[in-house]
Amino acid sequence: MMHIEEKFGRSINTQxxxxxxxxxxxxxxALTLEEKVRFMQGDLPLFPHIIAMGIHYNSRxxxxxxxxxxxxxxxGFSDGPRGIVMAxxxxxxxxxxxxxxxDVDLEERIGNAIGIEGRTQGADFFGxxxxxxxxxxxxGRAQETxxxxxxxxxxxxxxxxRGVQKHMMACAKHYALNSMENMRFKVDxxxxxxTLREIYLPHFKKCVDAGIAAFMSAYNQVNGHYCGENYHLLxxxxxxxxxxxxxVVSDFIWGVYDGQxxxxxxxxxxxxxxxxxxxxxIMEWIRSGVLAExxxxxxxxxxxxxxxxxxxxxxxxxxxxSKIACQEHTNLALEAALKSMVLLQNTNxxxxxxxxxxQKIAVLGQLADSKNIGDHGSSRVYPPYVVTPLMGIQNYFGxxxxxxxxxxxxxxxxxxxxxxxxxxxxxxxxxxxxGEYMMGKAGDRDFLTLKSSDEQLITExxxxxxxxIVVMEGGSAIxxxxxxxxxxxxxxxxxxxxxxGNALAQLLFGEVNFSGKLPFMVPKSADQLPYFDKNAKAITxxxxxGYRLTDKKGRTPAYPFGFGLSYTTFSYGNLHVxxxxxxxxxxxxxxxxxxxxxxxxxxxxxxxxxxxxxSNVDRVVKELKAFTRINLSPNETKTIKLSVPxxxxxxxxxxxxxxxVESGRCEVYVGSCSDIRSLMKxxxxxx
Ligand code: BGC
Numbered sequence: 106m107m108h109i110e111e112k113f114g115r116s117i118n119t120q121x122x123x124x125x126x127x128x129x130x131x132x133x134x135a136l137t138l139e140e141k142v143r144f145m146q147g148d149l150p151l152f153p154h155i156i157a158m159g160i161h162y163n164s165r166x167x168x169x170x171x172x173x174x175x176x177x178x179x180x181g182f183s184d185g186p187r188g189i190v191m192a193x194x195x196x197x198x199x200x201x202x203x204x205x206x207x208d209v210d211l212e213e214r215i216g217n218a219i220g221i222e223g224r225t226q227g228a229d230f231f232g233x234x235x236x237x238x239x240x241x242x243x244x245g246r247a248q249e250t251x252x253x254x255x256x257x258x259x260x261x262x263x264x265x266x267r268g269v270q271k272h273m274m275a276c277a278k279h280y281a282l283n284s285m286e287n288m289r290f291k292v293d294x295x296x297x298x299x300t301l302r303e304i305y306l307p308h309f310k311k312c313v314d315a316g317i318a319a320f321m322s323a324y325n326q327v328n329g330h331y332c333g334e335n336y337h338l339l340x341x342x343x344x345x346x347x348x349x350x351x352x353v354v355s356d357f358i359w360g361v362y363d364g365q366x367x368x369x370x371x372x373x374x375x376x377x378x379x380x381x382x383x384x385x386x387i388m389e390w391i392r393s394g395v396l397a398e399x400x401x402x403x404x405x406x407x408x409x410x411x412x413x414x415x416x417x418x419x420x421x422x423x424x425x426x427s428k429i430a431c432q433e434h435t436n437l438a439l440e441a442a443l444k445s446m447v448l449l450q451n452t453n454x455x456x457x458x459x460x461x462x463x464q465k466i467a468v469l470g471q472l473a474d475s476k477n478i479g480d481h482g483s484s485r486v487y488p489p490y491v492v493t494p495l496m497g498i499q500n501y502f503g504x505x506x507x508x509x510x511x512x513x514x515x516x517x518x519x520x521x522x523x524x525x526x527x528x529x530x531x532x533x534x535x536x537x538x539x540g541e542y543m544m545g546k547a548g549d550r551d552f553l554t555l556k557s558s559d560e561q562l563i564t565e566x567x568x569x570x571x572x573x574i575v576v577m578e579g580g581s582a583i584x585x586x587x588x589x590x591x592x593x594x595x596x597x598x599x600x601x602x603x604x605x606g607n608a609l610a611q612l613l614f615g616e617v618n619f620s621g622k623l624p625f626m627v628p629k630s631a632d633q634l635p636y637f638d639k640n641a642k643a644i645t646x647x648x649x650x651g652y653r654l655t656d657k658k659g660r661t662p663a664y665p666f667g668f669g670l671s672y673t674t675f676s677y678g679n680l681h682v683x684x685x686x687x688x689x690x691x692x693x694x695x696x697x698x699x700x701x702x703x704x705x706x707x708x709x710x711x712x713x714x715x716x717x718x719x720s721n722v723d724r725v726v727k728e729l730k731a732f733t734r735i736n737l738s739p740n741e742t743k744t745i746k747l748s749v750p751x752x753x754x755x756x757x758x759x760x761x762x763x764x765x766v767e768s769g770r771c772e773v774y775v776g777s778c779s780d781i782r783s784l785m786k787x788x789x790x791x792x
Pocket of ligand 1: 163184232278356357483
């Protein structure tokens, strides 16, 4: 057996690919077969894990792949994505809220903070880059992802990856097509190869390109094979075609059914402990020749390389416990909440509230004083404090001037609404209504509207006070048609994190301008959505969903993808396509002038969509291909440049098994939301 001189420790500290490779092979050679197969399961025995689940799940990092003899440390798993799930960490707004910021720089800074808080608590593997596509708003875990559009998902997920990986490994999940919850352990998702490649996978590929260390396979089946045992997804696409050099872990406990099939398909680690990939079994399979040792070597090398890549010199002062939920990180949570809330309606410019003119505000609703920061499943974060909407408004406006009733006493609610100059009603969902499906609780939503009691409260109060401001909390689209004409203002506040209440108050009073935009379209009714059945054991994911579907069918949603109001108005002009004839390897370059026409500053999210009218195959009307976020002072105009590599226009040809960039005319749309009537239009030709 080979002798290893280097201690496998942070002192290795190398980013040199060749050195990492060399060291990984050296360690591989030094490992016995018994040791190699011990890399392939979580280390925690079943019993303590179950006890820990009952108390505070993942309160400590879950260890994987420790080899004591050679001093190889385990990697320590900690979940997300709204922060580190271990003790007292910063709770950011949920990913869907962060999706509404369209702010990749902010997402990278959030990733950086998450990475620091994870490392500080002894973790070095963050399981929270959740980038499943929002196909339907009823999906219980919608809050954990960024939205319905694959380009936007890829931009946000890779930004989080870059930030986290300054400190620890990141893991993209749930690969793939995990867009429904209650039947996640069983459902077989059928999908044709083109839809798979174009709609459901590009964002995962973008995380590979960003250098992500790991992937987590999903629970569900895709075309008849569980994702953890799916050779096409794990080996053919992820490892071979995309050249992914990291490792794949299973989703927890129910992620593997047939251990041998899983390993052959390309799964590297069973999480969080051994069930179907027991070391003894793996050794038997190798010895009897049904499983090649090469495949085990490949898994071990992948894990070793990532472990080596993320070994950094210890910096005890940098990773000190004072960093957990420190001021800098809670400020970041506030910034994210401020940038994420979406103003959907503002009749007669009721907002912003003028704190000098208003004497009394009524705050009503079940969620007004609730620490409603999201699901209580595996993504639950335990921050040291949470500012509720009521607390935020009281802090800002003064305790004595805020009247409060949670809404269960309608008579009292009516009385205080009568006394108040403005009424804020906070309603929506919480972890009982949507979230991870566990022991018959939460899961996919049963309805897409507000609860009837919430709608009743809005209707009752609207008959007394015309200035009602409805603040909705929730993880994805809420249908508002039953009552939207009764409310003066509507705000989508998401699950806004530990600083959510402060952010809401600053926005309501105009201290900060609204700038969030919807990362999905809100339908008028369920028939604008794809088919969904939360009990389905089999389902087909079609090519069209979200704004692509309403565009195609010529339907008008309640609110389009990318929509959100501001306290100022922006206008677009001088859309200019620099190069109107571009070859297939070229880059489309576009410039546009954006002006702030109001007298307050504001952020605008500029969106660029492409359409392919001359395509020989069925294509979307248009799709998002670039976005950016800018700040404009009153009366300021900026010229913004956006670019798109022409290869991004490709469709996937199933027969040729390759991406095809077609020649012909392409439409370019630029503007402030996906409503085609509001967008400026130009074109270019691919030669
Ligand atoms: C969830 C994953 C999570 C894992 C570990 C599973 O139930 O689906 O998203 O990372 O638990 O917490």
